[in-house]
Amino acid sequence: MPPPVLSVRGLRVEFPTRRGVLTALSDVSFDIAPGEVLGVVGESGAGKSMTGAAIIGLLEPPGRIAGGEIRLQGERIDTLPYDRMRRIRGKRIGAIFQDPLTTLNPLYTVGRQLIETMQTHLSLSDREARQRAIGWLEMVGIPAAAQRVDSYPHEFSGGMRQRVVIALALCAEPILVVADEPTTALDVSIQAQIIALLKRLAREKGTAMMLVTHDMGVIAETADRVAVMYAGRIAEIGPVRAVVKAPKHPYSAGLMASIPPLDRKVAHLAGIEGAMPRLSAIPPGCAFNPRCPHVFDRCRRERPELIETGTTRAACWLYDPASERQAPELLRHG
């Protein structure tokens, strides 16, 4: 296996507040291989977006990385000074944000925004940069790119703007793209196009991608592997097929069961009882234990690490041979 593009180990993010330090992420570890798409799913507030922000080095203050490490092609990047990290952002790690209506500067033409990004990172003459800007707009499927390069963001629709954002994220040819909910703000009919475009470009350029979303459909279609996050930790991580078809962690199982099946009628859509705990009130032991249908004593006492389940790795005591209770047939075989 080639060395990973991105390697996150034991990442911990804290927010100092007046009422003490809140731990927003803890013990988050994963790798992304070259050209691989890692989907990150979970409820709002599970820490998906924050993981992405930590990787690009743009955590909202007062949030800070309090432990662990982030390596890009083996080089440690979480401790770099602001200006060295700035040179990595855009050049080696591209970012795509959620809402294309607000991510583009309204006062500059899309061409100018593309050109300034490329000229910041690549040594290009004005003419070359402009040619490339037009090339990128064509590549992301904007019709009449040579004319539209001088248009302002408000002259584009939402879907078209997200295409521009994608061009901006990719224009310096990064090796990794962090896409934070890239389709959430778009019409359903546009979502599929944008996902297809992202997938195609990532394949063509060999770009690795971290795709943060709460849309399981997007994950199933795009990702190679999936990480399910819950209350600031990874609950389960594994190949997309295994996690979607046969989730091992009871939380992943609940999440997958809540997707309405298209092939048959269901009288009642399954949900997960209760709500994710607030950061200030995470229960001892497994954070999911108050909502877990399979909970037993050990879950309330000890916090589980990721354990091999055969197909995936899940943070659940049901898969520890030493536990007094083992995973039921339903979970074990999907």
Added chain:
Amino acid sequence: MAAFILSRILQAIPVMLVVALISFAMFAYVGDPVAIMLGQDFTEAQRLQLVHDLGLDQPFFVQFATFVGHALQGEFGLSYRLSRPVAELIAERAPATLELAFCAALVALLVGVPMGVYTGLYRNSWLSRAFLTFSLIGVSLPTFLIGILLILIFSVWLGWLPSFGRGEVVRIGWWSTGLLTLSGLKALVLPSITLGMFQLTLIMRLVRAEMLEVLRTDYIKFARARGLSNRAINFGHALKNTLVPVITIAGLQLGGIIAFAIVTETVFQWPGMGLLFIQSVGAADIPVMAAYLLLIALVFVIINLVVDLLYYLVDPRLRIGRGAAGGH
């Protein structure tokens, strides 16, 4: 564009007419010009003759129309106090006020905008706190007090700068300028600071608030995620987005600077329109007051028009009808 300017000019006409009506009303209700012009001894026949000569026996609207007609030609009659044409008096005084207002606006913008950007970017530095405290003083101290304090420090104690007047002026055609002589420039310093101080602090606070707002937006975060330099982000992306409200306020404030130079001109005995106005008020010199009122209204109307045009330069979203929005 031409249609836009035309429509704004058409909108300005009623505004100017209303102001003209107010200045006109001053003649009728503030003092009696006939009594003032006749003096102590007169016969009823003389009085009637004068009323007829001045057109005061004509219907109200005819009088008003005559007034507007004359105003359009820049004719406001004779000053009661100085017995000279009002237009001539104002033309003589306008360069002094306009130069003062221009320098005050320059001070306000060139100091206020950078201070606003700095305090927006480095919210917690001690220099920002010092600027904010200073701005509070600038906003709350009345103009005449600032002027007197500056005179006390720089003219009386230090003796660096003159405390009154314009210094030597050079005439270029009908325009007299103090910008070309050393004493003229020195004389401009204190009045400009005094007049611009309030605007300076206002602009600084406005730019700061707008910067804080803009720096929180997604497109600034995205610009950081694209790895742009801090300079490009702060002074290109962020500052440009704060400009629309700043232009509005700065524009209106410039009008205010010209109109309310009265206090500063009085403190520094600056021979401008404001001083002329305050002296005219003292002598109930209504033709001068009426002309001044109309002129200031005109200044505001023109500044508003320029501000609207600047919006179009800064914000492409306002340039309607240029290229159609694309579909999906």
